[in-house]
Amino acid sequence: MKSSKFLPVAALIALMGASFAAHAYDADWKRGRIYYRSVCTSCHTAAPIGAINPSTKTKADWSAYLLLDKHAKGKDTVSKYVSTAYRASIKATNKTAEKFADVPDKELAEDIKAFLLKGAKDGDSPATCS
Amino acid sequence: MKTKHIPLMAALLSAFVILPTQAQTAAPAATPASAAIVAYSPANPGPGWYKNLVNLDFVKKQAVVPKIDGVMLIDARPTARKYDLGHIPTAVNIPDTSFDKLAPTMLPQDKSTLLVFYCEGYDCILSHSSAAKAEKLGYTNVRVFAEGFPGWVAGGNLPAVSVAYIKKLIDEKAPMTLIDSRPKARKYDLGYIPTAINIPDSQFESLAPKMLPADKAAPLYFYCDGLACVLSNDSAQKAVKLGYTNVKVVPEGYPAWVKAYGPGPTATGATQPAAKAAPAIEPGKEAGSITVSSFERILKEAPDSVFLVDVRDPREFDMGTFKGAINMPLSTLEKSLDKLPTGKPIIFFCGAGSRSGEAHDLVKLHKPEMKTVFLDADTKWAKDGSYTIKGK
Numbered sequence: 298m299k300s301s302k303f304l305p306v307a308a309l310i311a312l313m314g315a316s317f318a319a320h321a322y323d324a325d326w327k328r329g330r331i332y333y334r335s336v337c338t339s340c341h342t343a344a345p346i347g348a349i350n351p352s353t354k355t356k357a358d359w360s361a362y363l364l365l366d367k368h369a370k371g372k373d374t375v376s377k378y379v380s381t382a383y384r385a386s387i388k389a390t391n392k393t394a395e396k397f398a399d400v401p402d403k404e405l406a407e408d409i410k411a412f413l414l415k416g417a418k419d420g421d422s423p424a425t426c427s
Numbered sequence: 428m429k430t431k432h433i434p435l436m437a438a439l440l441s442a443f444v445i446l447p448t449q450a451q452t453a454a455p456a457a458t459p460a461s462a463a464i465v466a467y468s469p470a471n472p473g474p475g476w477y478k479n480l481v482n483l484d485f486v487k488k489q490a491v492v493p494k495i496d497g498v499m500l501i502d503a504r505p506t507a508r509k510y511d512l513g514h515i516p517t518a519v520n521i522p523d524t525s526f527d528k529l530a531p532t533m534l535p536q537d538k539s540t541l542l543v544f545y546c547e548g549y550d551c552i553l554s555h556s557s558a559a560k561a562e563k564l565g566y567t568n569v570r571v572f573a574e575g576f577p578g579w580v581a582g583g584n585l586p587a588v589s590v591a592y593i594k595k596l597i598d599e600k601a602p603m604t605l606i607d608s609r610p611k612a613r614k615y616d617l618g619y620i621p622t623a624i625n626i627p628d629s630q631f632e633s634l635a636p637k638m639l640p641a642d643k644a645a646p647l648y649f650y651c652d653g654l655a656c657v658l659s660n661d662s663a664q665k666a667v668k669l670g671y672t673n674v675k676v677v678p679e680g681y682p683a684w685v686k687a688y689g690p691g692p693t694a695t696g697a698t699q700p701a702a703k704a705a706p707a708i709e710p711g712k713e714a715g716s717i718t719v720s721s722f723e724r725i726l727k728e729a730p731d732s733v734f735l736v737d738v739r740d741p742r743e744f745d746m747g748t749f750k751g752a753i754n755m756p757l758s759t760l761e762k763s764l765d766k767l768p769t770g771k772p773i774i775f776f777c778g779a780g781s782r783s784g785e786a787h788d789l790v791k792l793h794k795p796e797m798k799t800v801f802l803d804a805d806t807k808w809a810k811d812g813s814y815t816i817k818g819k
Contacts, residue, residue, distance in 0.1 A: 327788050334785065335761055342758075392761060396792055422781065 322404050326415050328397075329408030335393035337378070337409075351416030352423035359413045379406050467549045469573055477558040477571040481543060483582045486572045489543060490515050490584075492678055494654040499535060502576070503546045503553040511595075515545065515579050516587040516678045517654060523553040526560050531796040536765060538565045545572040545579075585663050587676050590620075590683045593648060597622055604640055607681070608651045608658040616694035620650065620684045623691075628658040631665050643670045650677035650684075705732030708772060708800055712819070715787045716803040717774060719818040725774075734768045738786040739777045747808030749776070757782040757789075764793055776802040780819055 338348045354362070368375045377383055380402050388395035397405060415421050467473035469480050489498045500518035502510045503526075510520040521529045523546070534542070542561050544554035558571045572578070580586055596603050597620075605623040607615050608631075615625040626634045628651075639647065647666055649659035659676050666674050677683075684691060706728055709721035725733055726749065735752035737744050744754040755763055757777070767773065767790065775783040775790075783801035790799050805817045 327784075330785055331788055331792060334757075335789070339761075392764075392793055 322407055324404075324407040324411035326408065326411035328400075328405070329410065329412030330416075331393055332379075332397060332405060333409055333412055336384075336387070336391060339391075351413050351420070352418050354413075354417055355419045356414045356417040359410070359417055363410060363413075376402070376406065379409065472573075473549070473552070475552050475555055476573070477544075477555040477569070479558075479570050480573050481570045482572070483574060483578055485570075486515065486543060486545070486579070487582075487584065489541070490517050490579075492516060492654060492657050492660050497537075498541045498543070501542060501544045501554075501557065503544050503557040504551070504576070507591075509547065509576075511589040511592040513580070513586040513588060513675070514576060516585065516660070516676060518545070518587070520589075521557065523557045526557050530561070530564065534561065534564070534566070539567050541568045541570065542566055543570045543572055545575040548575040548577040549573055551575055585660070585667075585674060585676050587678050588648065590677060590679055590687055593620065593650075593677055593684075594688060596648075603646045603648055606639075606647060606649045606659075606662065608649055608662040609656075609681070611694075614652065614681075618681070618685070618690045618693050620681060620691050623650070626662065628662045631662050635666065635669065639666065639669075639671070644672050646673045646675070647671055648675050648677055650680040653680045653682040654678055656680060705729035708733075708774075710800075711803055713780075713784065713803045715784070715791070715800055716780075717800040719802070719804050719816050722774065722776075722802050722804075723816065732771060734771050734773045736767070736773050736775050736786070737777065738775050738782045743778065747810060747812070747814070749808075749814065750812065752776075755786075757786050760786055760789055761793070764790065767794070767797065769797070772798040772800065774800055774802060776804075776806065778806055780804050 333351075342348045351359075363375070366374045366376055368378060381398065381400075384391075384394040384398050388398055400408075416423060467476070469482070472480075486500070489495065490500055494517045500515055502514045502518045502520045503523040504510055504514075504520075505522050505524070506520050510518075510522075514520070519533060521533055534540075542558070544558045544561070546553040554571045554573070554575065558569045561569050574581075576586075593605065595601075597605075605620060607619045607623040607625045608628045609615050609625075610627050610629070611625050615623075615627075619625065624638055626638055639645075647663070649663040649666070651657075651659040659678070659680065663674050663676050681691070706721065706724040708725070709718045710716065711718045711721075726735075730751050735749050737748045737752045737754050738757040738760060739748075739754070740756050740758070741754055744752075748754070753768070755767070773790075775786040777783040777786075780801070780803035784803060787799050787801040790797055802816070803819045805819070806814060808814045
């Protein structure tokens with residue numbers, strides 16, 4: 298797997314921060330959970346960095362991280378890995394990316410953020426990857 | 428679609444221009460040139476016909492009992508008016524008008540399965556329409572038997588009827604002879620379709636002359652033990668050889684009757700008690716979840732009515748789980764979706780209700796036709812097999 302396809306959890310969050318703003322969308326944390334595991338975690342697990350549990354950070358940490366929108370220590374952006382373009386690029390090998398092919402970027406980003414905040418260390422339901 | 432008549436010139440032209448692919452199709456006799464109008468046929472396909480056609484010989488090799496794997500015959504006609512009254516043996520019924528609704532649950536998961544659609548003959552477009560839809564769904568081995576059910580019967584083949592039709596005949600007290608071809612002591616005596624007489628296939632030659640009606644035009648219906656049982660088909664063929672002209676089979680047989688209407692009477696005259704219904708799956712607070720009380724009731728009273736799937740890691744699974752559960756870790760579930768058991772509802776569970784909920788959501792996303800729920804609870808297992816469940 299190429300490093301450009303890795304989606305660090307942290308990077309994800311940045312995306313969310315940017316998409317929050319004046320959006321009336323009611324985020325679907327369950328959809329975010331599926332994308333997080335099937336796209337983010339599956340890629341991270343294959344890479345040396347390993348899976349990142351949502352419960353390793355607090356809600357504030359995740360929110361701050363999302364605002365940064367930096368993936369791989371700033372080598373690229375989190376939003377890239379939630380984008381329709383990225384989903385299209387991996388849909389041949391990733392069923393979930395294929396299923397979510399047409400979900401608007403902002404909605405999916407908010408879904409993932411909702412999941413991360415819910416699964417954060419101080420969230421309603423701290424989540425691990427196992 | 429109603430019968431259409433098209434001018435001869437157009438018909439001839441279309442025969443040259445849009446001759447369909449006819450793998451294993453024997454071209455029927457040409458339409459008489461003297462006719463002012465022509466009918467549709469594989470050599471002269473009508474508008475909207477599916478490209479890949481098969482002929483009667485091909486279908487006869489697929490419509491056999493025991494049913495063969497890798498093949499599905501599909502009757503695209505309406506259920507009560509057509510399919511129930513007569514269809515090609517082993518065919519399932521997916522009316523074209525209900526295709527979008529039924530196909531996801533009735534068509535096989537393997538997209539390379541041979542699908543053969545048929546309906547009411549050359550003037551019927553339903554099978555062609557359904558075949559095109561199946562191809563759009565990704566099925567790669569789709570065919571249409573354009574001659575359809577009329578062609579099957581005209582070829583001298585036995586028609587099949589559904590158990591629903593037999594029930595209707597029984598309820599209406601319609602004149603018929605229903606024959607159970609199974610062994611007497613081991614099968615018939617333990618339960619049979621009401622009104623059926625027993626002529627075991629092994630004793631057909633000796634018993635048939637005494638038990639079948641003298642009128643060779645009398646309707647005879649043969650059944651045995653479902654799609655894996657050849658006895659009814661064999662006996663029906665023997666009845667035809669004896670000169671009976673109105674012979675049909677009920678391929679789904681007694682198992683389908685029991686499933687639809689409960690066990691039939693026994694040789695002692697007593698009706699077997701209906702199988703106790705499995706406890707219902709009661710929805711919990713979280714969408715897609717099952718209540719703890721409902722789960723425990725199923726576990727205690729009817730564990731065989733569901734599949735229990737433990738989505739924890741193998742290490743956790745090995746330390747204790749519910750009796751009868753299988754292990755499909757969430758981390759690998761997406762790649763194992765095709766290995767999920769089918770035929771009964773699946774209850775996903777884990778230790779805290781998170782991974783089980785995710786497994787449920789994942790399956791709903793990729794296989795919405797599957798019936799799944801998850802246990803949203805904190806569960807702990809002891810090595811002695813005992814457990815405690817605390818709902819969320």
